[in-house]
Amino acid sequence: MIGGTGGAGRLRAMRWAGLAVEVAGYLVWLAVDCLTAVSYGLPWGAVTPIAGVCVAVVVLLRRRPGADARHVAVVTYLVSAVATLAGLLVQAPSMSFGEQLALAVVTIAALRHADDRTAVLLVLAAGIVIVASPYLRVEVPTNVATYTILSALGWGGTVAIGLVLREAGSRRASLLERARADERLELARELHDVVAHQVTGIVVAAQSARVVAPADPDVAKALAAIETAGADALAAMRAMVGVLRGGEGGRAPGAELGGIPEMVRRFDPDGTRVRLLADPGFEHAVLPAGVAATGYRVVQEALTNVRRHAPGATRVEVEVRLRADELVVGVRNDGAGSGSSTSPGFGLAGMAERVGALDGTLHAGPAGNGVWTVTARLPVGGR
Secondary structure, three states: OOOHHHHHHHHHHHHHHHHHHHHHHHHHHHHHHHHHHHOOOOOOHHHHHHHHHHHHHHHHHHOOOOOOOOHHHHHHHHHHHHHHHHHHHOOOOOOHHHHHHHHHHHHHHHHHHHOOOHHHHHHHHHEEEEEEEEHHOOOOOHHHHHHHHHHHHHHHHHHHHHHHHHHHHHHHHHHHHHHHHHHHHHHHHHHHHHHHHHHHHHHHHHHHHHHHOOOOOOHHHHHHHHHHHHHHHHHHHHHHHHHHHHHOOOOOOOOHHHHHHHHHHHHHOOOOEEEEOHHHHHHHHHOOOOOOHHHHHHHHHHHHHHHHOOOOOEEEEEEEEEOEEEEEEEEEEHEEEEEOOOOOHHHHHHHHHHHHOOOOOEEEEEOOOOOEEEEEEEEEEOO
């Protein structure tokens, strides 16, 4: 797995950093809550920081592996409502700024992955607990109006941020699925070309055998059946691919490993940046259907990403290795720190779908020292 360890480590570091920032925010506002509690006097004023701590702890539970932010949001709203009722019962002000922050954070997290119906329910529930808290908990009338307006504005901003992130996530998921579908379609087309070639050979062989075969009715009947079945298979495949293409015109011939040297020359006409490391005779290797074309496409997508995300790269290595049981293709560049993205793009997502369809693996990510790698391993079934 090339680049996987560094990418996972960076992701864990980002998660810990996000957790630290969130906890720091809670601590700051809980400190404000404590000062407020002291001003109101103990023991009833202690309801303020206690409510904030309880809600913040519940919100932090959403970071557990497998936790559903929507479920955590429901529990958080219930805890906040209980805190409101407790404040009313003991007749103590319990407006908590830390609690308000935690409610906003969990609402945003829940809205990001909610469907339409759940999103509406979350927006309404968040409005009740966020806006109702100051209205029911604060005793001074002038403070009630001020805190209610501020809470309403905070609720509106929270909902806006959550819905924007939800729309962005939905759009990204749609683009990823489209990229994967495009790669599946392209792979289906190329497999069609290969299978059609083989079936055509079978049909031609059956037709030739009927001419030279002895006058045996059983043999002639069997050859006729083979010829008919082959012709029907070709017609069905052409019809199916025609529907998939949606009326597209002709298509360029499928790419093969032999086109990689020319691709490298086009990418680096001067030959100063790109180095091709390949096994001798790889251009003429006999590989299973789709494997060679997929290897070519992986190199093409990786070089495209280098040009797009790491234009300042000074060293790029393209590797093509033929093993007894797999084809390994990879691209490494030293421009990761100057522009390569840490999250795979839609092109790489489509490549992963295409490689996975052939029971292969694709890894993309930083490999340390400013190096970015893309490596695909495609099984060839013991050539």
